[in-house]
Amino acid sequence: QDKFECRKLTSDTERKGFPSWSPDGKSIIYQVTNHNDSLGNNGLWIISKDGSGAKQIFNGIAEHPKWSPDNKFIVFDADSGNSIKLISTETGEVKSFLPDSIQIRNGGLPCWSPDGSLIAFVEITGPSLCVYNMNTGNLKIIFSKNGMVSLPACFTTDGENILIALMDLQSRKSTIQKNNVVNKNAEQINIDNENFYRHLAISPDGSLIIFAAIKERYLGFYITLAEGGKSIPLTVTPGFHNESPSWSPDGKSVIFASGRSGGGIWIMDIDIDQLKNELRRLNELK
Numbered sequence: 001q002d003k004f005e006c007r008k009l010t011s012d013t014e015r016k017g018f019p020s021w022s023p024d025g026k027s028i029i030y031q032v033t034n035h036n037d038s039l040g041n042n043g044l045w046i047i048s049k050d051g052s053g054a055k056q057i058f059n060g061i062a063e064h065p066k067w068s069p070d071n072k073f074i075v076f077d078a079d080s081g082n083s084i085k086l087i088s089t090e091t092g093e094v095k096s097f098l099p100d101s102i103q104i105r106n107g108g109l110p111c112w113s114p115d116g117s118l119i120a121f122v123e124i125t126g127p128s129l130c131v132y133n134m135n136t137g138n139l140k141i142i143f144s145k146n147g148m149v150s151l152p153a154c155f156t157t158d159g160e161n162i163l164i165a166l167m168d169l170q171s172r173k174s175t176i177q178k179n180n181v182v183n184k185n186a187e188q189i190n191i192d193n194e195n196f197y198r199h200l201a202i203s204p205d206g207s208l209i210i211f212a213a214i215k216e217r218y219l220g221f222y223i224t225l226a227e228g229g230k231s232i233p234l235t236v237t238p239g240f241h242n243e244s245p246s247w248s249p250d251g252k253s254v255i256f257a258s259g260r261s262g263g264g265i266w267i268m269d270i271d272i273d274q275l276k277n278e279l280r281r282l283n284e285l286k
Contacts, residue, residue: 001220001236003275004268009051009255012263014041018244019257019265022067025049025249029057029065029074030257030265044076044087049248051265058087058094064109069116081107084121098132099139109152114159118181120152129164131181143179143186150177153200156226163189163209165198174198176211176228189228199244202226204251207276210234212243219243221256223275229283232275235268 010016014034021028029046044058044065058076065076071089078085078094083104087094098104108121119132120142129143129150142162143150151165151174160181167174174196176189191211197219199212207226212219220236235242240259247254251272258266 001233002268003223003232003234004270006235006258006266006268008261008264008266009047010054010264012259016045016263016265017257018064019255020066020246021049021248021255023069023071023249028246028255028265029067031063031065031076033061033063044074047265049267057089057092063107066111068112069114075110075112075119077104077107077110081105084108084110084119097134102130102139111152111154111162113155113181114157118155118159120155120162122150122152129162129179131162142181142184143177150179151198153198154202155181156202157204157206163200163202165196165200167198176200176209189226191222191224191228192230193222201245201247201254203247203272204249205272208272208279210245210247210254212245221245223279225276225279225283225285230279232278232282 014032016030016032019028019030027046032041043056043060044062045054045056047054061080063077065074067074073086075086085094085096103124105124110119110121117135123130126144127149128141131140131142147169149167153163155162161178164177165174166177178187193213195214197212197214201210208223209226210221210223213222219241221234221242222231223234224231237260242256242258245254245256254268256266
């Protein structure tokens, strides 16, 4: 059930996931994770937006890559998810930047602020949603709640808030929350799907949010207005997961990982005005 036509960009002889657009819209980065890898293919790969020219830029276990707004760096979970590192897109140099006192486990899910000055991530001891200032080296805890884990997804387009999936560790149920970077206010975004899981992605114009929800044991994508409300199915594939959506900078396409048709990275061209009009009618907004 696809709202718009989807095209396959990569094959999936290995597990490919968490694609992310470059800020100039020309390239896509994704991770390869194969626990039986004997060819050295695990790591980070870049392809052009048409799926051609695959090139490995990092060899090793690397997950959840995100491009910096200036196109110069990629932040990712390294060391099997136990640290966060940067790789230069120009030189390939890899470096750590967080203080040694910060503990990461099972991945910190790092993401950049729109101006590139901040990286949000989750550390394990709270677990706490944190923000690291790349210019000053200052670290700030934004949100922490007993029995809950904050899974950061992206900043809002104005850079003032971080969208997270707030998961109850006991029930495994999640809600969408918006956390203010300055005053630390937390605001829940209410949607009509109680099976929301994670994988949030906000459109470049800030008007729409894609989220993943479970239907019959598999993850599919739904889309809603940025303020929440009723949603529309975007892509739901019986028997297969659809995960980790990422908008193109111009808002005309979404890339994602899917297990359909042998798996791989897929692209869907989006009519954003059509979606906004449908959602406004559905929510009875003018």
